[in-house]
Amino acid sequence: MSRASSPLGLHRVLEPPGVLPQAAWRLDPSPAIAPDEVRVRVDRLNLDAASYRQLREAHGDDPDKIRAAVLDIITTRGKMQNPVTNSGGMLTGTVEESGPESPLGLKQGQRIATLVSLTLTPLTITDGLRSWDGKSEQVPCEGHAILFARSIAAVLPDDLPVPLSLAVMDVCGAPALTSRIVKKGAVVAVIGAAGKSGSLSAAAARQAGAARVIGVVPTEAEADLLRTLLLVDEIVIADARDPVALATKVEAAGGLADVTVVCVDVPGCEGGAILSTKQGGTVIFFSMATNFAAAALGAEGVAADVTMLVGNGYVPGHADLALGLIRGVPSVRNLFERRVAE
Amino acid sequence: MSRASSPLGLHRVLEPPGVLPQAAWRLDPSPAIAPDEVRVRVDRLNLDAASYRQLREAHGDDPDKIRAAVLDIITTRGKMQNPVTNSGGMLTGTVEESGPESPLGLKQGQRIATLVSLTLTPLTITDGLRSWDGKSEQVPCEGHAILFARSIAAVLPDDLPVPLSLAVMDVCGAPALTSRIVKKGAVVAVIGAAGKSGSLSAAAARQAGAARVIGVVPTEAEADLLRTLLLVDEIVIADARDPVALATKVEAAGGLADVTVVCVDVPGCEGGAILSTKQGGTVIFFSMATNFAAAALGAEGVAADVTMLVGNGYVPGHADLALGLIRGVPSVRNLFERRVAE
Numbered sequence: 001m002s003r004a005s006s007p008l009g010l011h012r013v014l015e016p017p018g019v020l021p022q023a024a025w026r027l028d029p030s031p032a033i034a035p036d037e038v039r040v041r042v043d044r045l046n047l048d049a050a051s052y053r054q055l056r057e058a059h060g061d062d063p064d065k066i067r068a069a070v071l072d073i074i075t076t077r078g079k080m081q082n083p084v085t086n087s088g089g090m091l092t093g094t095v096e097e098s099g100p101e102s103p104l105g106l107k108q109g110q111r112i113a114t115l116v117s118l119t120l121t122p123l124t125i126t127d128g129l130r131s132w133d134g135k136s137e138q139v140p141c142e143g144h145a146i147l148f149a150r151s152i153a154a155v156l157p158d159d160l161p162v163p164l165s166l167a168v169m170d171v172c173g174a175p176a177l178t179s180r181i182v183k184k185g186a187v188v189a190v191i192g193a194a195g196k197s198g199s200l201s202a203a204a205a206r207q208a209g210a211a212r213v214i215g216v217v218p219t220e221a222e223a224d225l226l227r228t229l230l231l232v233d234e235i236v237i238a239d240a241r242d243p244v245a246l247a248t249k250v251e252a253a254g255g256l257a258d259v260t261v262v263c264v265d266v267p268g269c270e271g272g273a274i275l276s277t278k279q280g281g282t283v284i285f286f287s288m289a290t291n292f293a294a295a296a297l298g299a300e301g302v303a304a305d306v307t308m309l310v311g312n313g314y315v316p317g318h319a320d321l322a323l324g325l326i327r328g329v330p331s332v333r334n335l336f337e338r339r340v341a342e
Numbered sequence: 343m344s345r346a347s348s349p350l351g352l353h354r355v356l357e358p359p360g361v362l363p364q365a366a367w368r369l370d371p372s373p374a375i376a377p378d379e380v381r382v383r384v385d386r387l388n389l390d391a392a393s394y395r396q397l398r399e400a401h402g403d404d405p406d407k408i409r410a411a412v413l414d415i416i417t418t419r420g421k422m423q424n425p426v427t428n429s430g431g432m433l434t435g436t437v438e439e440s441g442p443e444s445p446l447g448l449k450q451g452q453r454i455a456t457l458v459s460l461t462l463t464p465l466t467i468t469d470g471l472r473s474w475d476g477k478s479e480q481v482p483c484e485g486h487a488i489l490f491a492r493s494i495a496a497v498l499p500d501d502l503p504v505p506l507s508l509a510v511m512d513v514c515g516a517p518a519l520t521s522r523i524v525k526k527g528a529v530v531a532v533i534g535a536a537g538k539s540g541s542l543s544a545a546a547a548r549q550a551g552a553a554r555v556i557g558v559v560p561t562e563a564e565a566d567l568l569r570t571l572l573l574v575d576e577i578v579i580a581d582a583r584d585p586v587a588l589a590t591k592v593e594a595a596g597g598l599a600d601v602t603v604v605c606v607d608v609p610g611c612e613g614g615a616i617l618s619t620k621q622g623g624t625v626i627f628f629s630m631a632t633n634f635a636a637a638a639l640g641a642e643g644v645a646a647d648v649t650m651l652v653g654n655g656y657v658p659g660h661a662d663l664a665l666g667l668i669r670g671v672p673s674v675r676n677l678f679e680r681r682v683a684e
Binding site: 008010018019020022023115116117119120150151152173242243244245271275285288290291292293295296297299300301302303304305306307308309310311312313314315316 | 350352360361362364365457458459461462492493494515584585586587613617627630632633634635637638639641642643644645646647648649650651652653654655656657658
């Protein structure tokens with residue numbers, strides 16, 4: 001690279017100039033790396049589900065056309081970012097060259113997964129995607145990708161199946177932030193406790209010293225599943241979109257909560273989470289269905305002095321913490337294995 | 343009231359039963375109060391701007407029809423909640439009766455403003471709105487309203503004009519949360535520092551002991567205004583929607599920030615606020631234009647370990663803190679007086 005490198009990858013942006021790689025139309029995926037970059041030999045792309053669905057619909061389920069469309073996007077843009085959905089996905093591969101100034105700590109030959117989106121990752125495909133049948137979002141391929149100083153990648157552990165590790169890494173921000181916020185002796189409510197991010201968050205709360213973990217699920221079937229996991233102290237079956245019913249049941253189960261963790265991707269859970277939380281407590285919103293204004297106005301409308309956190313997908317060490325929980329808590333591993341098999 | 347009272351006002355909900363007053367179609371505005379309620383003699387409604395605009399457009403700017411429509415909403419619903427916009431507004435009035443168990447600390451005869459929305463406040467109008475010309479969102483009227491134990495109301499101070507106090511109370515959550523988060527010696531960036539919530543937040547940061555306050559504004563004209571206020575240490579002129587430009591300029595002005603406060607109601611400021619904040623720092627989003635997913639994914643995309651707070655409009659003591667700043671910082675008062683006069 002002739003230009004000075006930027007930890008954010010600004011030097012790889014070709015057009016329009018000056019924007020972040022994610023906002024760029026086209027990136028420079030040249031294989032030569034700057035001193036703080038890493039080049040990865042790619043073996044698989046995991047396309048974002050929304051992106052793959054759009055491609056399939058736009059091309060009438062024709063695998064050849066879908067394959068050609070993905071190849072065209074990557075060739076044109078220097079990254080895999082669906083121009084309709086704007087979404088990407090992630091990749092797995094092997095570290096080919098790690099620059100001497102890269103802070104990511106990756107070593108040549110390590111098998112890794114990227115935890116930043118394909119929408120900002122310079123990418124070249126060299127095999128024409130010939131090994132991909134076009135029939136699923138799993139894309140076996142050959143090529144290379146570039147990681148910046150501020151990219152996020154995790155080494156795939158030897159002791160766990162790759163699909164399990166990827167499923168864990170996909171939601172690892174939730175348990176990491178939960179672990180940071182929960183204090184010893186706290187009452188913690190996890191809304192959506194039988195899901196992937198919810199079960200990991202419940203395990204993280206327990207590990208952080210929570211005195212009582214209350215798991216909220218929508219159905220008796222999910223409650224049964226949660227019961228077998230022995231992961232929570234109390235199980236509440238409630239519609240998280242009904243604030244009064246939810247808060248009443250959480251209180252009856254030993255709340256209100258010092259910390260409420262929202263892990264269900266359903267709109268309208270803001271008010272219930274707020275009401276289920278003690279004055280002075282904290283709500284962590286991990287659901288992408290969270291509505292900012294509903295949270296802000298909802299708290300004001302009930303005079304709730306609660307701290308409300310936007311669930312940041314990145315917390316240093318998040319992948320290691322989550323993988324540690326999977327290794328240490330057999331019931332969570334069991335639940336993940338079921339979810340991955342589904 | 344024959345039913346037991348709820349601090350949230352659930353006992354005033356007529357239909358559908360079991361929902362919060364804000365979500366209810368109809369409330370019971372009966373004047374008899376429960377022991378923890380307060381009855382207010384209303385003298386003015388301030389309709390929400392979006393609500394008034396909708397009413398005006400729906401009724402072809404005919405003041406009589408607009409007046410009849412507002413009266414009909416209040417009579418039908420027992421509260422002023424526009425069924426199209428779902429928004430309300432606030433009111434001013436005089437405390438008529440304060441129940442012995444009310445925690446609001448209000449005394450008979452005090453002039454107050456409600457800081458919770460009209461969308462959840464039981465309301466009866468007794469003068470047919472005959473003093474209102476229907477031509478602005480300011481509605482002089484006679485009637486009564488009910489405050490619950492968890493309502494929020496502030497006593498209007500004797501030493502400040504009412505319109506000034508109302509303008510301050512409208513945004514008082516921002517300086518209160520800023521004051522709580524900013525530690526002595528912190529570098530604070532306020533995006534939209536020449537606005538109402540922004541100038542108060544800058545003053546609150548200064549009062550909380552910030553070592554450096556950086557004010558971000560979009561234009562040279564706003565920079566001139568900010569310069570006369572002597573409220574910030576550094577002024578940055580930047581488009582807050584351009585992450586790289588904003589962060590570069592904030593850094594050049596002595597940042598990155600320990601705390602970034604977003605006070606501009608413009609979509610697309612999430613990335614710039616995140617990039618302008620140090621690793622380990624905090625972003626407080628007060629803009630209702632904040633997009634939850636853009637904040638969550640934006641932080642992850644640049645591996646930013648920042649705490650992101652949803653700006654809760656309620657912090658105990660928020661009105662007093664903001665009014666204290668108006669009294670103590672002449673330049674902020676001056677700015678507010680200009681904005682109120684506009």
